[in-house]
Amino acid sequence: MSKTYPPPTAVIDPDPSRSWLRRAWPLVKAHRLMFGTALVSSAIGLLVAVQVPKLIQDALDNSIVTNRVPLSEYLWWLVGLTAVMLIAGFLARQLLFRTAYKIEYDLRNIMYEHLTGLSFPFYDRVQTGQLISRANSDIRSVQMYLAFAPFMLVQCAISLVSFGYMLAISVPLAIVAMLPMPLVFLTSRRMQRSMFPVSWLIQARLADVATVVDENVNGARVVKSFAAERRQLSLLQKAAIKVRWAYIKDADLRARWTPAVQNLPRVGMAIVLVFGGYLAIQGVLGVGAILAFNSYLLMLQVPFQMLGMLIMMGQRASASAKRLYEVLDEKPEIVDAPSAVELTDARGDVEFRDVRFGYGDGPDVLNGLSLRLGSGETVALVGRTGSGKSTVARLLPRFYDVRAGSVTVDGHDVREVTLHSLRDTVGIVLDEPFLFSASVRDNIAYGRPDADITDIERVARLAGAHEFIMGLSEGYDTVIGERGYTLSGGQRQRLAIARTLLVNPPVLVLDDATSAIDVQVEQEIHAGLRTLFAGRTTLIIAHRLSTISLADRVVLLDGGEIVADGTHAELLENTPLYAEVLAQANESVEELGGVAR
CATH class of the missing domain: 3.40.50.300 (P-loop containing nucleotide triphosphate hydrolases)
Incomplete structure (x- = not known):
């Protein structure tokens, strides 16, 4: 008997008027304990990391400059903080990735369950390659953002603690260091607006490529029978060129905006070196304070360096989510009526x-x-x-x-x-008839997975299939090729007849x-x-x-x-x-x- 797997733990919010993030929030909320633990562990590790520059400042001022405290005391504190950071970092990443894969599992199951519930008219008008693309690359884009964007935001929040320490060291120096930040914000907004259409285009054109590949793989016999390989390759090349153009456009936009987003904060560092050096010369700040201030400024820059990646991931996830919602918002046309009754003991009139x-x-x-x-x-x-x-x-x-x-x-x-x-x-x-890439036994027993071999053989004999099945390499355990193309058309039809007869309708x-x-x-x-x-x-x-x-x-x-x-x-x-x-x-x-x- 086949193993059963747990259903998805949440569903997508059905309200199309809400933002894509609010609609996806139930997926994150369903794993809030594991996800929350991962974020808390990450926050603890970062908070401990924030203490290290302060510890080094004290070591310089108290052990090296004034020699009031043994340096070994600070070394032991540094070893302890490092151990805490290692443990917190391990827990954060372990639980974060487990959460990410659970969200992906839920998304895939939600998508597949919805697809199985849609009616034939939907499949009459939608390309298979489009559905495959949305069920793979689009789901991965959404999963990556849902899992890793909060992790990055935690780092941004911890940067405020770093800024607090900077203010404690020198308010004027901290204010001067933050002068470039409004420019970073404005640049990030421009980057976000310019990247969204391209992100949508990339996902759509990847789906077009998937459609061409799917049709050529499934229709390989037709393509070869008409010697149309070159023509089909030309179609794939056209689709691939369109994807390449979209990726190059995406790369151009990132090359234009990402360096500015990541490097504008370093202007603040240059200002700090000039102004901080002046304060050190005037005796207002010590060497340890300047060193700690630079360390905090570097910590403050990490979130801004991630900002470009976060914006890129967000735009691609937004485009992918909307493509997923286009499918998930489709309503089945053929559904049970509210008052539908069970059809039992049918006579067959x-x-x-x-x-x-x-x-x-x-x-x-x-x-x-x-x-x-x-x-x-x-x-x-x-x-x-x-x-x-x-x-x-x-x-x-x-x-x-x-x-x-x-x-x-x-x-x-x-x-x-x-x-x-x-x-x-x-x-x-x-x-x-459609046959699965499974054993002959499993194909016949598709409607009754728990059927024993005696019943399977009985219907195979009635359908005239038993003789050719026994001539296969492993009999009923022979795994047939995809769609059953390793069998003749007549053999596939006989297996399909046997499969239906086993259900005994x-x-x-x-x-x-x-x-x-x-x-x-x-x-x-x-x-x-x-x-x-x-x-x-x-x-x-x-x-x-x-x-x-x-x-x-x-x-x-x-x-x-x-x-x-x-x-x-x-x-x-x-x-x-x-x-x-x-x-x-x-x-x-x-x-x-x-x-x-």
């Missing part, structure tokens, strides 16, 4: 009542379709390409909702029952599910299919006469409407269009020279 349906904003594909399948009946749906056959198959498990009319199972409108119970009741095998839809199986092999598995159809409501979408012969009756679909309904012999005798459809299907098979076994 299926009815389409005056159904009208079209994809997106397109025209109707089905125009007032009405069809009834009685419990235990096997019906073949036949029609030309584009007549709406596969659409009928997609409406029954409610992959899409009808525009008008209704689809019912056992008298229940599919919109009034829970999606989980409906899809447990209706099993569907598509003409292009009361209603079964075969959408050209044997189109890639050799006719002779198909005939060999017909006996098993007839056994499976007994007592089960089955809708077969097919072109072949051999497959149609499995049905109790045949329905002819044309232009989104049913134009004939009867047995195969009746339609062949009375409906010329039916004979024409069968003839065209037969010609297509002959032109292809047969299909894969």
Whole structure:
């Protein structure tokens, strides 16, 4: 049995009117104990570090200049402070990185859980590469900022303590040292405004590259069959050039602004050296005080040196967060109604009542379709390409909702029952089956992970798959390649049939599910299919006469409407269009020279 993992500990705030940081705050808050401990440890380490210049000042003044206190006393204090800094630094970094990875874990799970809940219309219009990019690089950008920006802000806060010590040493010198800081603030604001659009552009163009790569990897066989490698490489180069331009623009902006942000505070250091040297000459300040003051000034500069990085991370995280929220703010179109009921002990009575349906904003594909399948009946749906056959198959498990009319199972409108119970009741095998890069056993048992090997072998035999499975290198434990491309089309279809049959649904839809199986092999598995159809409501979408012969009756679909309904012999005798459809299907098979076994 597969191991279960804990769900995310928080969710993104659903209010789109809030800033991206406020929406992400629940993720940080969920780990506040660990994160807070990390920040407190960091603060302790920095507070101890602030004491070191003061300790060195006292050592110079009391042990070297006046020789009033043994130097060893200060050395032991320095060793003790160093030990505290080491322990605090270890805890801070250990807990900080653990928090960062927990936030990333939560973000990935939130994203994936949301994607699994979105409806088919969303995936019809969104590119896979865009989703992959947002689920990887964008999540990493947000995670880095949420975890490390507070850590940097703690360092900024500790710098105020350093400034307090500077004031204690010399108020005029401290004020002079801070003269460049307003310029640093103004420069940082300019940098922030200029970098945000470029950060957004980088993430968007990285997603474009991911899309090209994803399509070329998944469509490698098509690319190679048309010898289109150079053309696809050209597409990737164009996308990569756009990313390069965005990165170069980003580098230009950083080169323009970051040195100013990081080095303007050093102007204050130069002023301190001049003015502080004057005070030392006049005897107002001692050498130890000047040394300590410079140390504090260096500590004060560290946050400003980090400011450029913080701004860059913030702008990229802001752009990435908004790209994530675009997906997370998508609402599923197909959801359970508030009063939805469980569909249990289904008999399998299926009815389409005056159904009208079209994809997106397109025209109707089905125009007032009405069809009834009685419990235990096997019906073949036949029609030309584009007549709406596969659409009928997609409406029954409610992959899409009808525009008008209704689809019912056992008298229940599919919109009034829970999606989980409906899809447990209706099993569907598509003409292009998707197999996972896992073992044959795991692929067949996908709908029932706890199924034993006896049940898996039984459905594999019924689907005509057992023989070729046993011929594989490791039988049912053989790991098949991605999408099952190490198998033939017919073998993939038989595994898909077995996978659905293991769930044993009361209603079964075969959408050209044997189109890639050799006719002779198909005939060999017909006996098993007839056994499976007994007592089960089955809708077969097919072109072949051999497959149609499995049905109790045949329905002819044309232009989104049913134009004939009867047995195969009746339609062949009375409906010329039916004979024409069968003839065209037969010609297509002959032109292809047969299909894969």
